[in-house]
Amino acid sequence: MSAHHDEQDARGSVSSWNLPNILTAARIVMVPFFVWAFVLGGPFGQDSLLARWVAFGLFALAMYTDKLDGDIARARGLVTDFGKIADPIADKLLTGAALVVFCLLGELWWWVTIVILVREWGITLMRLIVIRYGVMPASKGGKLKTVLQAAGIGLLLMPLVPVLGDWWAWVGWAVIGAALVVTVVTGIDYVRQAVVLRSQARDAR
Numbered sequence: 001m002s003a004h005h006d007e008q009d010a011r012g013s014v015s016s017w018n019l020p021n022i023l024t025a026a027r028i029v030m031v032p033f034f035v036w037a038f039v040l041g042g043p044f045g046q047d048s049l050l051a052r053w054v055a056f057g058l059f060a061l062a063m064y065t066d067k068l069d070g071d072i073a074r075a076r077g078l079v080t081d082f083g084k085i086a087d088p089i090a091d092k093l094l095t096g097a098a099l100v101v102f103c104l105l106g107e108l109w110w111w112v113t114i115v116i117l118v119r120e121w122g123i124t125l126m127r128l129i130v131i132r133y134g135v136m137p138a139s140k141g142g143k144l145k146t147v148l149q150a151a152g153i154g155l156l157l158m159p160l161v162p163v164l165g166d167w168w169a170w171v172g173w174a175v176i177g178a179a180l181v182v183t184v185v186t187g188i189d190y191v192r193q194a195v196v197l198r199s200q201a202r203d204a205r
Contacts, residue, residue: 020073021083023065027090034058035097038157043105044169045159052159059157062094063150091146092120098153107156107169112180116149119187130194141186145179152176 041052
């Protein structure tokens with residue numbers, strides 16, 4: 001019997017204990033180790049370049065598994081309700097932890113992190129509330145937001161400021177600034193979609 005069949009029960013339904021969901025769970029487990037290495041490295045990696053590179057490596061690995069688990073789930077038909085909920089939560093835990101630690105180390109402004117986190121968790125909560133009316137699919141803008149956030153965090157995580165100078169930090173901040181704009185704009189669009197979805201569902205009654 002193949003591994004693919006092992007991930008489905010006797011009735012043919014998809015088991016929550018499958019490879020994509022295991023990868024998602026592993027991403028959540030990575031978060032405390034990522035934070036530990038990140039803090040150990042100190043501001044811009046000045047306390048420990050090795051620890052900072054480890055933090056970057058864990059973040060890059062987590063971002064790769066994020067893409068991988070989605071690809072596997074769709075290719076093998078292993079999409080589950082657990083995965084739909086756990087996957088975005090895992091993403092937000094990782095990016096949220098990164099942004100908070102940046103602020104604690106003095107590498108990023110708190111207001112940037114607060115705006116992004118309020119939008120991310122607010123939209124997640126809103127999606128859970130309106131799910132009874134229908135599902136709001138991820139938009140192209142939402143996907144761009146994710147890419148920009150990951151790129152900005154990744155650039156700042158790399159301890160290259162001590163080597164290349166402050167301009168490297170400004171590159172990272174510029175990308176995070178772009179991510180912030182897209183984050184806010186897509187957040188407003190998701191709210192609009194939720195209002196329309198709720199209105200259409202009520203009119204259909």
